[in-house]
Amino acid sequence: MNDPIIHGHVDEGFGPVRDALTEQLASGEEVGAAIAVDIDGETVVDIWGGHRDGAKILPWERDTIVNVWSTTKEITALAILVLVERGQVDLHAPVATYWPEFAQNGKSAIEVRHVMAHTSGVSGWDQPFDLTDMYDWDKAVEHLARQAPWWEPGTASGYHAQNQGHLLGEIVRRVTGKHLKDFVAEEIAGPLGVDLRIGAGPDDDDRIAEVIPPPPTRIDVAALPTDSPMFKTFTGPPASAAAANTIAWRRADLGALNAHSNARALARTMSVISRGGTVDGVNLLSARTIDHIFDEQARGDDLVLGVPLRWGIGFGLPEPVTVPALPDERICFWGGWGGSVTVMFPLRKMTVSYVMNKMAPGIIGSDRSDAYLRAVLASTPPSP
Template sequence: MVDVHGTHDPRFAGVRDALAEQLDSGEELGAAIAVDIDGDLVVDIWGGHRNAARTRPWERDTIVNVWSTTKEITALAILILVERGLVDLHAPVSTYWPEFAQNGKADIEVRHLMAHTSGVSGWDQPFSVPDMYDWDKSVEHLARQAPWWEPGTASGYHAQNQGHLLGEIVRRVTGRHLKQFVADEIAAPLGVDLQIGAGPEDDDRIAEIIPPPPLDLDLSSVSPDSPMVRTFTGPAASAAAANTIEWRRADMGALNGHTNARALVRTMSAISRGGAVDGVNLLSDKTIDHIFDEQARGVDLVLGVPLRWGIGFGLPEPATLPYLPDERICFWGGWGGSMTIMFPLQKMTISYVMNRMAPGIIGSDRSAAYSRAILAAAG
């Protein structure tokens, strides 16, 4: 039987059992789960291995690429700038990034980028994964292109480029790249093991990403001009790329956050706990309220499933995530299943990360099982 390490409050023993079961079955290779309730870390567990050969155990300080769970960190960065009066969510993006106004994008607002409704959900081809590593090339390309649908009318998941879009606002406003802003204004004050990308000193403790089975998505039956096809081919995603040094060194606030469940749960508890984490004040109630201002609800033009978007985060949509109560909750997750969920009414935050990617894009059977176990224990 695979050992599960760490600590948990006795009432959350079912969460530990759920992780042990998934590790024993081989569904999980390595993973970590954390739960914070108003500053009390009631679950901090991990187990399994950080490499496919199962020769390196997943340890307390193991970090992993969390894919689109990174978007929550990037959204928090923007909200911090909103809190400081440096960014207005309802202002045109071009207020901060004048070049973005090209080609019919003058009226796109910051909130449209945050809620995936801008119409700029990927890069016009030709554009490759390595092109994303070149910041200037990436953002200049986005500034030039036209939106793929009428901005503000529907969501279309900004799968790989949201971090570049929002990160360029951060850079224009603060003079710092997103990864540096996150290091200075989020990770350092909170004392968390969290970063956009990863440095050479961290390479030995990063878990190897195990790609998922191919997406059950037949793009040949969809119009090549559709936002779905254009997003998934602009560029075509590569799970294996996450194991490369080039990926780790890049600044991609939609894709390459490297962290663990403990750090994520402490960071995102700023939303669950009213904006402050152990005396570090990041957000006010007014700024947090923006998250729950619904921007779009319906079948997402890129993912093809019903989604409900606030500003920067997903909101409960029973048709897609039936295990989440339809109340004041916000969340997002990453390709393969990682997820962080905030419950402000309960002052609770939960996070799960792993390295064996499951099929699908929004959660997985594993993240659903852990979430159900946590909610059952929390009452």
């Protein structure tokens, strides 16, 4: 059998990254995927291959985009940091400073940083609340404003799996008057000239890769205590991978879940962090604002995911048990359900992004993303 065709380019020395993608496509573990690596503005890897549909008829092309699940959270966190940079949001201020209704039911002391670091105690929606209710912005945020936290805010992390984009997006809306998807389009994607958006429009539909759902989760939700943050988050509401292939999902403003992009655009966008806040003359952040990301907010077993995590403000930090491919240095990252991931290495001025359509088991990374990250790190010198 012939090896799959890998399109794009890799600079000299980065052949192991192309080889890793070739291997995963040949094995059938990947259906379609793309990988990009930016080092201080130089795109040293920009490759893609496979197919954008489960039937393997439509090729994955240069401009193919895909729903990247929780990699979206990095974009939403960047939006908040842009407002911090502009002096419009204070990470240590109560959320209710900007969204007064949020103070209801014992939430007056929850700070913006708590939502950014998944420690707010509001990691999902109280029932009854359906997945399609997320598409109704006003209904979704009013619901969150009314409910009480599920644990003492600031004491531990509990992954805000589906609702973080609404919590942070409502802050964006109250401060700027713009919905999150519009703010990202006008203040981040537009200035950077990147093929990235929250949701997707009708003009995008023909080039969006079909999401191929993962095997059933190993977590037996029905066996969990019904008052636990894990049960409440996974049922508030239950997640559906297949929903990402619907028009209603694509048109929604889901800042935790439905960014549509490719590896090239994600690497350029998030290189804002790796490159000190400025990309090709577009200044979005200062070094001081970037430093907030590395201010550790929580470390230990996450109350929702049940695995060890380290959270800075808006991003995960290296944790050897959960993300073994990442060295213990100044790195921030996050990824999406099924395996997509974007990692920033400020000491190396490097940004790595991987997206795909065939979802792997698990919520944080996958064997595939681990293999690609190891290949990238094997191709680059250690941090200075």
